[in-house]
Amino acid sequence: MKTILCYGDSITWGSDAETGGRHDFADRWPNVLQTALGTDIQVIAEGLRGRTTAFDEHLADCDRNGARILPTVLYTHAPIDLVIILLGSNDMKPAIAGTALAAMQGMRRLVELVKFNAMRDGQSEPPAVLIVAPPPLCETANTEYSAMFAGGVEQSRMLASFYADLADEWGCGFFDAGSVAQTTPVDGVHLDAENTRAIGRGLEPIVRMMLGI
Known part of the structure; x- marks a missing residue:
């Protein structure tokens, strides 16, 4: 069985702007992806409201710094x-970072952690x-x-381009x-x-290609 880790923020967690709560289980994109891929694939949803790529946010009871938590999550779910990393929206807060460039740099750190973190699980690769890249913010x-x-609206529109270049640089897959x-x-x-739901459906083809399934 192949295992996919979906590492993200409130979009991955399934925040519902209308209610302030959470979308139904079947509507959250990792679960949509799981249904599309079938039972031979394990999809792990690791979403946290407010999570950033690699920056501290001191207003929460939990640690929202994605780079600090990722190694623990990798060890937890190995092999x-x-x-799949869907982060960057919270980096658009001026109090956090405020720029697409900063989010790209944080994403680069996350990629480094996956590529170089020794999980001691017997994997050679x-x-x-x-x-x-998350959907751009919109006016509200x-x-x-x-x-x-x-x-953040203007800055978030630059994320896809920055992330695509980063993916090319590091040999990663990319999805906007x-x-x-x-x-x-x-x-x-x-x-x-x-x-x-559309994100889960949109990810299915590239995930199948990357996993060779």
């Missing part, structure tokens, strides 16, 4: 065949990596989110989630159920 009338992500999904103007950051 892993493919790591590290897992493959699929970098996913939600005053708190608008202020929290000030300048903005090609199949859009954020909701309810808060400008999260996705409705249909757009969340």
